[in-house]
Amino acid sequence: MKLEPRYIVEMADRLIAVSDAYAYLTNQHGFTDSEVEYLMNFQNPLEVVTDEWQRRRVDISDMSFALDEAFDKQDALRGGYPLIANTQTDREKNRPAAPKPSIHGQLRKAARKAKSRPAAEAGLSKADRDAR
Numbered sequence: 001m002k003l004e005p006r007y008i009v010e011m012a013d014r015l016i017a018v019s020d021a022y023a024y025l026t027n028q029h030g031f032t033d034s035e036v037e038y039l040m041n042f043q044n045p046l047e048v049v050t051d052e053w054q055r056r057r058v059d060i061s062d063m064s065f066a067l068d069e070a071f072d073k074q075d076a077l078r079g080g081y082p083l084i085a086n087t088q089t090d091r092e093k094n095r096p097a098a099p100k101p102s103i104h105g106q107l108r109k110a111a112r113k114a115k116s117r118p119a120a121e122a123g124l125s126k127a128d129r130d131a132r
Contacts (some may be wrong), residue, residue: 021050
């Protein structure tokens with residue numbers, strides 16, 4: 001808890017590798033006697049395994065296998081992860097309707113339009129034309 005957040009971020013890869021190695025060693029690996037003897041030669045066997053795991057993870061080619069699996073499971077993954085509306089069709093479906101102009105705005109627009117027309121075309125009576 002006393003560590004600086006920046007230091008923790010810089011150490012994130014190492015923390016993940018230690019966590020992965022520990023989980024694998026304690027939950028999944030079935031040790032042989034010779035493996036136990038070998039690892040017990042080290043002051044910190046977890047560090048030895050973690051270092052090897054980090055070296056292995058540097059080989060980014062394993063990422064291609066993960067991507068292949070993700071691409072093969074496209075339909076299944078859509079149900080488990082939130083999607084963004086980024087296709088044209090999705091954007092059109094989610095587009096809010098254009099706001100309807102207010103009655104006041106509509107009246108102002110109609111008044112401007114009426115003023116711009118000549119009185120004869122507007123169908124005004126002589127009294128209305130005189131009033132204008």
